[in-house]
Amino acid sequence: MILEICSGIKIREIIESDKHAIVRYANNKKIYNNLRDAFPFPYTFEDAENWLTLLNENIPKRAFAIANNEELIGVIGIETCRDVNRLSGELGYWLGEPFWGKGIATHAVQNFIRYAFDYYNITKIFANVFSSNPASSRVLLKSGFKLEGCMRKQIVKNGQALDQFVYGLLKDEIPGLVFKSP
Numbered sequence: 001m002i003l004e005i006c007s008g009i010k011i012r013e014i015i016e017s018d019k020h021a022i023v024r025y026a027n028n029k030k031i032y033n034n035l036r037d038a039f040p041f042p043y044t045f046e047d048a049e050n051w052l053t054l055l056n057e058n059i060p061k062r063a064f065a066i067a068n069n070e071e072l073i074g075v076i077g078i079e080t081c082r083d084v085n086r087l088s089g090e091l092g093y094w095l096g097e098p099f100w101g102k103g104i105a106t107h108a109v110q111n112f113i114r115y116a117f118d119y120y121n122i123t124k125i126f127a128n129v130f131s132s133n134p135a136s137s138r139v140l141l142k143s144g145f146k147l148e149g150c151m152r153k154q155i156v157k158n159g160q161a162l163d164q165f166v167y168g169l170l171k172d173e174i175p176g177l178v179f180k181s182p
C-alpha cells in the first residue's frame with residue numbers, strides 16, 4: 001500500500017530496514033509524553049525489533065510508515081475494536097520531532113482515514129488525546145474529527161493525573177474534509 005499524502009511524503013508499509021529510523025525518531029521523551037506507557041522511553045533497537053515482530057504477526061497490518069523519500073519519519077495506524085465496538089477503530093500516530101509543525105501529521109491523518117474506513121471495514125474512527133497535547137487535538141479537528149468527550153483524570157502519565165479527550169469521526173462525515181496544500 002502506498003498513499004501519496006503531500007509533496008515528498010507518503011504512507012507506506014513498514015519494512016525491516018525502518019528499524020533504524022524508528023529508533024532515531026521514537027527515542028524522544030516529547031513523543032513518549034504523549035503516548036501510552038507501552039511506547040517505551042528510552043526507545044531501543046530491541047524495542048523496535050520486538051514491535052516489528054508483533055506488527056508482522058497482525059493481519060491485516062495495523063500500522064504504516066509516514067515516510068519521506070529517504071526514510072520513515074513517523075508511524076500511523078489503527079487498532080480495531082472488538083465485540084459490540086467492532087465497527088470502530090482507534091487511530092494512533094507519531095511523527096519525528098524534526099518534522100513537526102509542517103502540516104505532515106494532518107495530511108497523514110486526512111489521507112489515512114479515507115483508506116482505513118475501507119481497508120478495516122469500520123464505520124467510526126476515534127482517537128484518545130491527553131489534555132496536555134493540544135497539537136494532536138488540532139490535527140484531529142483539522143481532519144474533521146469532533147470532540148466527543150472529556151474523560152476526567154482518566155490517565156496517569158509521568159506520575160500526573162490528566163484528562164483525556166475523545167475525538168471521533170464517522171465514515172459518512174468524511175466528504176466535507178478540506179485538503180490544504182503543504
Ligand SMILES: CC(C)(COP(=O)(O)OP(=O)(O)OC[C@H]1O[C@@H](n2cnc3c(N)ncnc32)[C@H](O)[C@@H]1OP(=O)(O)O)[C@@H](O)C(=O)NCCC(=O)NCCS
Pocket residue numbers: 030031032034035092093094095096099100101102103104105106107127128129130133134135136138139
Ligand atoms: C501531534 C503530532 C503528530 C503533530 O504533528 P505535526 O505534523 O506537527 O502536526 P501539524 O503540523 O499537522 O498540525 C499541528 C497543529 O497543532 C498546532 N499546535 C502545535 N503546538 C501547539 C500548542 N502547544 N498549542 C496549540 N496548538 C498547537 C499547530 O499550530 C498546528 O495547527 P495549525 O495548522 O492550525 O497552526 C506530533 O507533534 C507528535 O508526533 N507528537 C508526539 C506524539 C503524539 O502526540 N501523537 C498523538 C497522540 S494522540
